[in-house]
Amino acid sequence: MHVRTATDDELPLLAKAKLLEEAGEVVSSRPDDILGELADVLEAVRLVAHVYGYTDQDVEEARASKTETKGTFSTGIVGRFRTRHVSDHTKFCVLCLSGEHEDTSEDAAYREKRRDTIRIIMERVVSGMADSDETRCLQSLVNREIGESDTMRTVASTNLQHVRTLITDVLRMEKEKKND
């Protein structure tokens, strides 16, 4: 594994990418795992806050004062999220954020990440929040899923043909043995 220290310029983006990644894991988490995934999100929230020079207490105070003035997050979270954060394009493609959008790896962890990213952007499309860059990202990621699915189907059907031929051969050999 190649390890290097992030530059100061990279930290905000990397911290935000981490937060998105963890949030994606909450989205795709099984109920049994959700507590652990939520804990990871909190940790990522703290990381982003620290990168921007805020303490845990600053975040907590901001949360408390917002709850006082605007009510809790049970309603309206999506709308507020949009107006506050989605000014820069491609912000919500996790794979663009982590520089892995063009990755063509067959690795299972990467595929899982790509599916999480698709789920996140689809959520945003459904809520009418996705911008055109995200929509393009979604399109290319889905196309890759379709391409892989087609490839696997071809491989599977070739394998099936192969197995059928083998069975036929085995049956013929059995029969020939009996006839001898």
Ligand SMILES: [Zn+2]
């Ligand atoms: Zn992307």
